[in-house]
Amino acid sequence: MQISCRFLLVFILAAILIKKEAWGKQHVVGGSQGWDESTDYDSWAASQTFKVGDELVFKYTPGLHSVVELGSESSYKNCDISSALDSLNGGSNTVKLNKPGTRYFTCGTSGHCGQGMKLKITTVAGNGTATSTPASPSSTTSTSAAVPTNYESFGLFALVATLLVTSMIFNA
Numbered sequence: 694m695q696i697s698c699r700f701l702l703v704f705i706l707a708a709i710l711i712k713k714e715a716w717g718k719q720h721v722v723g724g725s726q727g728w729d730e731s732t733d734y735d736s737w738a739a740s741q742t743f744k745v746g747d748e749l750v751f752k753y754t755p756g757l758h759s760v761v762e763l764g765s766e767s768s769y770k771n772c773d774i775s776s777a778l779d780s781l782n783g784g785s786n787t788v789k790l791n792k793p794g795t796r797y798f799t800c801g802t803s804g805h806c807g808q809g810m811k812l813k814i815t816t817v818a819g820n821g822t823a824t825s826t827p828a829s830p831s832s833t834t835s836t837s838a839a840v841p842t843n844y845e846s847f848g849l850f851a852l853v854a855t856l857l858v859t860s861m862i863f864n865a
Protein backbone atom coordinates (compact mmCIF):
# COMPACT_ATOMS: atom_id res chain seq x y z
CA MET A 694 0.00 0.00 0.00
CA GLN A 695 2.75 2.40 0.97
CA ILE A 696 4.77 1.64 -2.13
CA SER A 697 1.83 2.05 -4.48
CA CYS A 698 1.02 5.45 -2.93
CA ARG A 699 4.56 6.56 -3.57
CA PHE A 700 4.48 5.41 -7.17
CA LEU A 701 1.16 7.13 -7.69
CA LEU A 702 2.59 10.43 -6.43
CA VAL A 703 5.66 10.14 -8.62
CA PHE A 704 3.43 9.38 -11.58
CA ILE A 705 1.21 12.40 -10.90
CA LEU A 706 4.27 14.60 -10.52
CA ALA A 707 5.76 13.36 -13.80
CA ALA A 708 2.44 13.86 -15.60
CA ILE A 709 2.22 17.45 -14.34
CA LEU A 710 5.77 18.22 -15.49
CA ILE A 711 5.25 16.65 -18.90
CA LYS A 712 1.95 18.44 -19.43
CA LYS A 713 3.45 21.75 -18.40
CA GLU A 714 6.19 21.25 -21.00
CA ALA A 715 3.81 20.25 -23.76
CA TRP A 716 1.50 23.20 -23.22
CA GLY A 717 4.21 25.71 -23.95
CA LYS A 718 4.24 29.23 -22.68
CA GLN A 719 3.01 32.47 -24.20
CA HIS A 720 5.51 35.31 -24.05
CA VAL A 721 3.81 38.71 -24.46
CA VAL A 722 6.58 40.70 -26.14
CA GLY A 723 7.59 43.63 -23.93
CA GLY A 724 5.30 42.52 -21.11
CA SER A 725 2.61 45.07 -20.21
CA GLN A 726 4.27 47.67 -22.45
CA GLY A 727 3.72 45.50 -25.48
CA TRP A 728 5.34 46.13 -28.86
CA ASP A 729 6.37 49.78 -29.24
CA GLU A 730 9.41 52.06 -29.64
CA SER A 731 10.00 52.72 -25.93
CA THR A 732 10.70 49.23 -24.62
CA ASP A 733 14.16 47.69 -24.18
CA TYR A 734 13.65 44.35 -25.90
CA ASP A 735 17.17 43.11 -25.15
CA SER A 736 16.41 43.29 -21.43
CA TRP A 737 12.98 41.81 -21.92
CA ALA A 738 14.34 38.88 -23.97
CA ALA A 739 17.08 38.26 -21.37
CA SER A 740 14.38 37.87 -18.70
CA GLN A 741 12.64 35.08 -20.62
CA THR A 742 13.45 31.51 -21.56
CA PHE A 743 12.08 30.63 -24.97
CA LYS A 744 11.47 26.96 -25.54
CA VAL A 745 10.27 25.00 -28.54
CA GLY A 746 6.47 24.96 -28.37
CA ASP A 747 6.25 28.40 -26.77
CA GLU A 748 4.63 31.35 -28.53
CA LEU A 749 5.46 35.02 -28.91
CA VAL A 750 2.49 37.37 -28.70
CA PHE A 751 2.90 40.84 -30.20
CA LYS A 752 0.38 43.42 -28.98
CA TYR A 753 0.38 46.93 -30.47
CA THR A 754 -1.76 49.71 -31.93
CA PRO A 755 -2.95 48.53 -35.36
CA GLY A 756 -1.75 50.76 -38.19
CA LEU A 757 0.93 52.36 -36.04
CA HIS A 758 3.18 49.31 -35.85
CA SER A 759 3.58 45.91 -37.46
CA VAL A 760 5.66 42.78 -37.00
CA VAL A 761 8.31 41.96 -39.58
CA GLU A 762 10.46 38.86 -39.26
CA LEU A 763 14.00 39.23 -40.55
CA GLY A 764 16.13 36.41 -41.88
CA SER A 765 19.61 37.29 -40.65
CA GLU A 766 21.71 38.95 -38.00
CA SER A 767 22.97 41.52 -40.53
CA SER A 768 19.42 42.48 -41.55
CA TYR A 769 18.63 42.84 -37.86
CA LYS A 770 21.68 44.99 -37.15
CA ASN A 771 21.17 47.19 -40.20
CA CYS A 772 17.37 47.43 -39.89
CA ASP A 773 17.12 46.08 -43.44
CA ILE A 774 13.56 44.91 -44.00
CA SER A 775 13.95 44.43 -47.78
CA SER A 776 14.46 40.69 -47.34
CA ALA A 777 11.80 40.09 -44.67
CA LEU A 778 10.67 36.51 -44.12
CA ASP A 779 7.22 37.47 -42.97
CA SER A 780 5.11 40.51 -42.23
CA LEU A 781 2.16 40.64 -39.83
CA ASN A 782 -0.24 43.40 -38.85
CA GLY A 783 -3.59 43.95 -37.17
CA GLY A 784 -2.53 44.70 -33.60
CA SER A 785 -2.23 41.20 -32.19
CA ASN A 786 -0.09 38.44 -33.65
CA THR A 787 1.01 35.09 -32.31
CA VAL A 788 4.24 33.54 -33.53
CA LYS A 789 4.92 29.89 -32.72
CA LEU A 790 8.48 28.98 -31.79
CA ASN A 791 8.57 25.63 -33.54
CA LYS A 792 12.29 24.90 -33.58
CA PRO A 793 15.50 25.82 -31.73
CA GLY A 794 17.51 28.75 -33.02
CA THR A 795 17.64 32.53 -33.29
CA ARG A 796 14.87 34.65 -34.77
CA TYR A 797 14.74 38.36 -35.49
CA PHE A 798 11.75 40.69 -35.47
CA THR A 799 11.26 44.38 -36.04
CA CYS A 800 8.55 46.88 -36.91
CA GLY A 801 7.80 47.72 -40.52
CA THR A 802 7.00 51.38 -39.79
CA SER A 803 9.73 53.67 -41.12
CA GLY A 804 12.21 54.69 -38.44
CA HIS A 805 10.92 52.44 -35.68
CA CYS A 806 13.65 49.81 -36.05
CA GLY A 807 16.30 52.51 -35.70
CA GLN A 808 14.56 53.68 -32.52
CA GLY A 809 15.13 50.26 -31.01
CA MET A 810 11.88 48.55 -31.92
CA LYS A 811 13.53 45.24 -32.68
CA LEU A 812 13.75 41.88 -30.99
CA LYS A 813 16.23 39.05 -31.19
CA ILE A 814 15.37 35.82 -29.42
CA THR A 815 16.94 32.40 -29.12
CA THR A 816 14.70 29.38 -28.75
CA VAL A 817 16.12 26.40 -26.88
CA ALA A 818 14.98 22.80 -27.13
CA GLY A 819 12.43 21.85 -24.45
CA ASN A 820 13.63 18.47 -23.18
CA GLY A 821 10.77 17.52 -20.90
CA THR A 822 12.33 18.27 -17.52
CA ALA A 823 11.66 21.29 -15.35
CA THR A 824 15.29 21.37 -14.24
CA SER A 825 16.77 21.99 -17.71
CA THR A 826 18.97 25.06 -17.69
CA PRO A 827 18.51 27.76 -20.31
CA ALA A 828 21.23 28.02 -22.95
CA SER A 829 21.48 31.76 -22.43
CA PRO A 830 23.85 32.62 -19.58
CA SER A 831 22.02 35.91 -19.04
CA SER A 832 18.87 34.27 -17.68
CA THR A 833 20.35 32.73 -14.55
CA THR A 834 19.36 35.64 -12.34
CA SER A 835 15.79 36.73 -11.96
CA THR A 836 14.67 40.30 -12.37
CA SER A 837 11.45 42.07 -11.50
CA ALA A 838 10.55 41.94 -15.19
CA ALA A 839 10.19 38.16 -14.93
CA VAL A 840 7.63 38.14 -12.11
CA PRO A 841 4.98 36.02 -13.92
CA THR A 842 7.60 33.36 -14.75
CA ASN A 843 8.95 33.33 -11.19
CA TYR A 844 5.46 33.12 -9.78
CA GLU A 845 4.72 30.15 -12.00
CA SER A 846 7.98 28.45 -11.02
CA PHE A 847 7.25 29.06 -7.35
CA GLY A 848 3.81 27.54 -7.76
CA LEU A 849 5.32 24.44 -9.32
CA PHE A 850 7.97 24.28 -6.61
CA ALA A 851 5.31 24.51 -3.91
CA LEU A 852 3.36 21.73 -5.61
CA VAL A 853 6.43 19.50 -5.85
CA ALA A 854 7.33 20.18 -2.21
CA THR A 855 3.79 19.36 -1.09
CA LEU A 856 3.82 16.09 -3.03
CA LEU A 857 7.22 15.13 -1.61
CA VAL A 858 6.16 15.89 1.95
CA THR A 859 2.93 13.95 1.44
CA SER A 860 4.98 11.09 0.03
CA MET A 861 7.24 11.10 3.10
CA ILE A 862 4.25 11.07 5.45
CA PHE A 863 2.74 8.12 3.58
CA ASN A 864 6.03 6.23 3.85
CA ALA A 865 6.80 7.11 7.48
Ligand SMILES: [Cu+2]
Nearest residue numbers: 758800802805
Ligand atom coordinates in the same frame (compact mmCIF):
# COMPACT_ATOMS: atom_id res chain seq x y z
CU1 LIG B 1 6.56 50.50 -34.88
